[in-house]
Amino acid sequence: MQLIFDGHNDVLLRLWEHAKLGADPVAEFVDGTNEGHIDAPRAKKGGLAGGFCAMFIPPNGDYPARELDANGHYNIPMVGPLEQPAALNTALEMAAIAFRLERADALAICRSTADIRAAMDKGRFAAVLHIEGCEPIAGDLATLETLYAAGLRSLGPVWSRHNRFGHGVPFAFPSSPDTGPGLTAAGVALVKECDRLGIMIDLAHITEQGFWDVARESTQPLVATHSNAHALTPISRNLTDRQLDAIRERKGIAGLNYATTMLRADGLENTDTPLSDMVRHIDHMVERMGIDCVALGSDFDGATIPAAVGDAAGSQALVEALRAAGYGEDDLAKLCRENWLRLLKTVWREA
Structure with a gap:
C-alpha cells in the first residue's frame, strides 16, 4: 500500500456542519460514519x-444551483462576500474541532515535515491546517500572525468568490x-507576509490573472493543491498548459482534484466517471511538468467524486490504476506523498 498525503480535503467543514446539528465531531471522526x-x-x-x-467558510445561504443548458454547459453565479469577524469565528470553531481531535489522539496538527512523517509512522492522521478563502483574515494581517501561531501553514487567498485580497474564478464549463x-x-x-512567515500559498481557486500576480x-514555488488540466476538461477551475509550465519552472505542484466536474471531458457531475479519466489528467500533468511536480488533491468532503474511489477507504483504487498504467513504485511514492513533503520542506524553510 502506498500511503497518501493529500493536497486538499473539507473534513473539518463536514464535522463543523454536523456539530451545528448536534453531532459529536470527535466520535464521528474516531468511530466512523456513513457520511461524507x-x-x-x-x-x-x-x-x-x-x-x-481546509477551514472553508461556507456562503451565507444556499449554494447557487448548477443549471445546465441543452449542451450541458453551466456558469454558476458567484456568491457574495463575507464579513471578516463572522468568518474568523467560523474558522476558529473549525480549528477547535481539529484541536479536539488532536487531544483525542485521532490526528496530529503538523507544523513541519518531521511532524508529518512522525504522525504517519504512528498511524495518526497528519493534518496541516489550511484556510480556503481568506475572509477570516483582517486587512491589516494581524489575524494571520495569530493563526500561524495556532498552526496555520497553508492558505488560498480566495475561494470561488471575491474578497478583499483578490478575485476567484466561478464554477463554469466551458470556461x-x-x-x-x-x-x-x-x-x-498577504502574499509577501506568507512568504515571510513560511505559509504555503494555494492558487486552486484564483483567476488566471491572480495566478500570475502571485507568480x-x-x-x-507555485502550488495549486486541487486543480487539473484545462486542456482535458475546460472548466474555469482547471489549469492551462501555460500555468502548468510556470508551476514546473518554479518547482511547484498541482494536485489532482477528484471532482468529476474537473475530470470528465463533458464537465458533468456524474459519479459514473472511470478511473481512466483520473489517470488521463495525471498523465497530462506529468508529461507537461515532470513527475516531481504532480501530486494528489482529492477534495474529499468537498466534491462529487468517482464511484470507483467512493471515499477515503477507496483511495488505493487510484493508486492501482496508476500502477496498471505503468507508474513504478518510486513514481507512485512521489505522487502519493513525497512530492508534497519535498515542497513543504522548501516553503517552510526547513534545513
Missing part, C-alpha cells in the same frame, strides 16, 4: 495518512480561468 468521505477508519483502510485540512482581475493591493501584502510577487 473521511473519518479515521476509512482513512486507515485506504492508506490516506494525512493532508491539508477559461481568465475570468477577471487578480490580487488587490491587500492581496499583494510575480512571491518567491516560493
Whole structure:
C-alpha cells in the first residue's frame, strides 16, 4: 500500500456542519460514519495518512444551483462576500474541532515535515491546517500572525468568490480561468507576509490573472493543491498548459482534484466517471511538468467524486490504476506523498 498525503480535503467543514446539528465531531471522526468521505477508519483502510485540512467558510445561504443548458454547459453565479469577524469565528470553531481531535489522539496538527512523517509512522492522521478563502483574515494581517501561531501553514487567498485580497474564478464549463482581475493591493501584502512567515500559498481557486500576480510577487514555488488540466476538461477551475509550465519552472505542484466536474471531458457531475479519466489528467500533468511536480488533491468532503474511489477507504483504487498504467513504485511514492513533503520542506524553510 502506498500511503497518501493529500493536497486538499473539507473534513473539518463536514464535522463543523454536523456539530451545528448536534453531532459529536470527535466520535464521528474516531468511530466512523456513513457520511461524507473521511473519518479515521476509512482513512486507515485506504492508506490516506494525512493532508491539508481546509477551514472553508461556507456562503451565507444556499449554494447557487448548477443549471445546465441543452449542451450541458453551466456558469454558476458567484456568491457574495463575507464579513471578516463572522468568518474568523467560523474558522476558529473549525480549528477547535481539529484541536479536539488532536487531544483525542485521532490526528496530529503538523507544523513541519518531521511532524508529518512522525504522525504517519504512528498511524495518526497528519493534518496541516489550511484556510480556503481568506475572509477570516483582517486587512491589516494581524489575524494571520495569530493563526500561524495556532498552526496555520497553508492558505488560498480566495475561494470561488471575491474578497478583499483578490478575485476567484466561478464554477463554469466551458470556461477559461481568465475570468477577471487578480490580487488587490491587500492581496499583494498577504502574499509577501506568507512568504515571510513560511505559509504555503494555494492558487486552486484564483483567476488566471491572480495566478500570475502571485507568480510575480512571491518567491516560493507555485502550488495549486486541487486543480487539473484545462486542456482535458475546460472548466474555469482547471489549469492551462501555460500555468502548468510556470508551476514546473518554479518547482511547484498541482494536485489532482477528484471532482468529476474537473475530470470528465463533458464537465458533468456524474459519479459514473472511470478511473481512466483520473489517470488521463495525471498523465497530462506529468508529461507537461515532470513527475516531481504532480501530486494528489482529492477534495474529499468537498466534491462529487468517482464511484470507483467512493471515499477515503477507496483511495488505493487510484493508486492501482496508476500502477496498471505503468507508474513504478518510486513514481507512485512521489505522487502519493513525497512530492508534497519535498515542497513543504522548501516553503517552510526547513534545513
